[in-house]
Amino acid sequence: MAMKKYENERQFTLRINADVFEKIQQYAIEDSRSAAKEIEFILKEYIDKRK
Numbered sequence: 001m002a003m004k005k006y007e008n009e010r011q012f013t014l015r016i017n018a019d020v021f022e023k024i025q026q027y028a029i030e031d032s033r034s035a036a037k038e039i040e041f042i043l044k045e046y047i048d049k050r051k
Helices: 018-028 036-051
Strands: none
Touching: 018 036
């Protein structure tokens, strides 16, 4: 049985400083990702470093 694409994802609203968001958006463009996926990538890296 195929897993749904978003079955293991959660949605939520995030308020973020405009300057921080602009920098994240720049990184996302460089990495060919959406800003949301860039934020997820940054968070995963942070979590992995804390293990």
